Amino acid sequence: MPRGDKSSYTDKQKRKAEHIEEEYEKRGVSKKVAEKRAWATVNKTSGGGKKSGSGRGKAENKEPARKGGKKGGKAAASRPASKRSASARKAAATRKKRASKS
Numbered sequence: 499m500p501r502g503d504k505s506s507y508t509d510k511q512k513r514k515a516e517h518i519e520e521e522y523e524k525r526g527v528s529k530k531v532a533e534k535r536a537w538a539t540v541n542k543t544s545g546g547g548k549k550s551g552s553g554r555g556k557a558e559n560k561e562p563a564r565k566g567g568k569k570g571g572k573a574a575a576s577r578p579a580s581k582r583s584a585s586a587r588k589a590a591a592t593r594k595k596r597a598s599k600s
Contacts, residue, residue, distance in 0.1 A: 506547030507540070515540045539563075 504512065515536040522532035542562045548554065574582060 504547070508548055511540050511544055511548065514543075 507515075515533075518539050519529075519532045519536035522535055523529060527535070539562055543558050543560065545556055545559075577585075
C-alpha cells in the first residue's frame with residue numbers, strides 16, 4: 499500500500515478528516531496544509547486507518563480536540579480586559595468588512 503493511500507480508513511474517519519479540513523480552510527489555511535493537519539488529527543484521535551470487524555476497535559482519544567480549546571482559553575484569560583476588548587472590536591470590524599465584499 500503506497501503512502502497516502504486512504505483505503506484502510508473507515509467512512510467515518512474520511513468524513514471527519516474532510517470536515518476538519520474545511521474548517522481549517524475557512525480560517526485561511528492553504529488546501530495542502532489543511533489536508534495534512536486534518537489527517538494528522540484523525541490519526542492522532544483514532545490511531546490511524548481501521549478495518550471494520552468485531553473486536554478490532556479501540557476507544558478514540560479526544561484529547562487533541564480538547565487541547566485547542568483549552569489553549570485558547572488560557573491565552574485569552576491571561577490578557578487584560580482592555581486588550582481582549584480591542585481584539586474583539588478589530589475582529590468584528592474585519593468580519594463586517596469581509597461580509598460586505600462577498
